[in-house]
Amino acid sequence: MKTIEGGWPKEAKFEPTFLGYEYTDQDSFRKEVEQIWMKTWLLAGRIEEVPNVGDYFTIQLEKESLICMRTQEGSIQTYYNVCMHRGSRLCEEGTGNMSKGYITCPYHSWMYDGETGKLLSAPNIPRETEEFSCEKVQLHSVRTEIWDGYIWINMDPNAPSLEESFRLPESWSIYEKYDMKNLRIGSQKTYTVHANWKLLMENASECYHCGNIHPELSRVTPPNRPRQWIDKNIPDTEVLKHVGAMELKPGLERVNLDGKAYRPPFPNLKEEDVSKIYYLHFFPHSYICMASDYVFVAAMWPIDVDKTIVKGYWLFTPEVLENKEPIQDAIDIWDITSKEDWEACEWAQQGNESRVYESGGILTPIDWRVAKFKHYVHKKLEEPF
Incomplete structure (x- = not known):
């Protein structure tokens, strides 16, 4: 030293x-x-903020809002807080729990899988038509890595890994x-x-x-x-x-x-x-x-x-x-x-x-x-x- x-x-x-x-x-x-x-990689929070399936917190960065959540599989994922139907915010509260780890839009009840971000259901809309497929609709995800209990996120999908960026x-x-x-x-x-x-x-x-x-x-x-x-x-x-x-x-x-x-x-x-x-x-x-x-x-x-x-x-x-x-x-x-x-x-x-x-x-x-x-x-x- x-x-x-x-x-x-x-x-x-x-x-x-x-x-x-x-x-x-x-x-x-x-x-x-x-x-x-x-x-760049940003320190989003701690893993103990989302201990249970469906637990989430939101992050505000300028005009962007992000959801960081514990999924059904136990992983931690981060998504842009935007429904792919008509752009509604998915979560208005800063913290909370989404039942069973599913993300449901409060506006029209489109429901997404917390692990993959894929659309699971849209009320009164067929899952598959010539013009529409639930499988092809997905929330925009944010790269998320865990380091020593800290949650790190990066909105650049092409950025180097956290370890490469920091040379830990x-x-x-x-x-x-x-x-x-x-x-x-x-x-x-x-x-x-x-x-x-x-x-x-x-x-x-x-x-x-x-x-x-x-x-x-x-x-x-x-x-x-x-x-x-x-x-x-x-x-x-x-x-x-x-x-x-x-x-x-x-x-x-x-x-x-x-x-x-x-x-x-x-x-x-x-x-x-x-x-x-x-x-x-x-x-x-x-x-x-x-x-x-x-x-x-x-x-x-x-x-x-x-x-x-x-x-x-x-x-x-x-x-x-x-x-x-x-x-x-x-x-x-x-x-x-x-x-x-x-x-x-x-x-x-x-x-x-x-x-x-x-x-x-x-x-x-x-x-x-x-x-x-x-x-x-x-x-x-x-x-x-």
């Missing part, structure tokens, strides 16, 4: 930010949706210790942020702001403590970014509001890991914060050029949840920190809309991870459509 001298690597430099219009222009936003969001190693020296696939959701929250999605990811990519707007987090993980980055066994790929670790203030035991231990640490952690919180970023929209006794996950979904929905998940061991051990301390620290972040992003959105910010601002060497994110976005936008 390397420690950054002075807070940033030697190659970091001063450079421009995104231009102002890149945070406010509707055409630019649409291009980002098509060139980035429709072509068989074993990570840090990540594997958390046994993610066996963790369970202890709490979920959804936030609406009136800011461009890039501002949220930029904010998550640096801690330059932490001492100013995160007094609670800074009390337990002071931003001036040594920061570590890029473990040699974790691939720093185009999409998967290991941001690093922050250390607890000496004398404190956990990353929460008072620094006290309310749960035992994860069993596979070494003593040196218990005093840190590790961060993983997945471009373009999610990050995982790995504390010694819980994991916090955030996934951002752009709805409009100046509106983003964030879904937050708090993960714990099954034993902690079954034994009803306290978890509110973990929820509070990241709920407070997240709300502080989202307010700051809204400040930035308001400033970005000013005529004096048309040419953008300045990224300093300490903003080097923000610069990496900017380069990622621009590279994606330059790729053939």
Whole structure:
């Protein structure tokens, strides 16, 4: 593990930010949706959100709505939330259960197979005629893969596999210790942020702001403590970014509001890991914060050029949840920190809309991870459509 001298690597430099219009222009936003969001793997949720046959949740990405569901065969499939009859939304609720894993349109009761997406029946319509065949009608599916309990989706049918895209190693020296696939959701929250999605990811990519707007987090993980980055066994790929670790203030035991231990640490952690919180970023929209006794996950979904929905998940061991051990301390620290972040992003959105910010601002060497994110976005936008 390397420690950054002075807070940033030697190659970091001063450079421009995104231009102002890149945070406010509707055409630019649409291009980002098509060139980035429709072509990459996105963290949709956790498998325990759909434990039973027919369980589903929906995802909103700009104008597209998706259904992620547990099928009759026990697999998890994702479909566009659009009936192939006359375009009605199939599911209006954010979560629910579809009886026996069949997807039935609320408008005209066309019913689809949850496993294959094929049309099973259409009331008062023959299954087979010269002009119509149920067998040939099918919901539009979205590629879905499971990785360590996380559900990942990709709307590009020709995209490389999740493993190829991330170049995931068989074993990570840090990540594997958390046994993610066996963790369970202890709490979920959804936030609406009136800011461009890039501002949220930029904010998550640096801690330059932490001492100013995160007094609670800074009390337990002071931003001036040594920061570590890029473990040699974790691939720093185009999409998967290991941001690093922050250390607890000496004398404190956990990353929460008072620094006290309310749960035992994860069993596979070494003593040196218990005093840190590790961060993983997945471009373009999610990050995982790995504390010694819980994991916090955030996934951002752009709805409009100046509106983003964030879904937050708090993960714990099954034993902690079954034994009803306290978890509110973990929820509070990241709920407070997240709300502080989202307010700051809204400040930035308001400033970005000013005529004096048309040419953008300045990224300093300490903003080097923000610069990496900017380069990622621009590279994606330059790729053939």
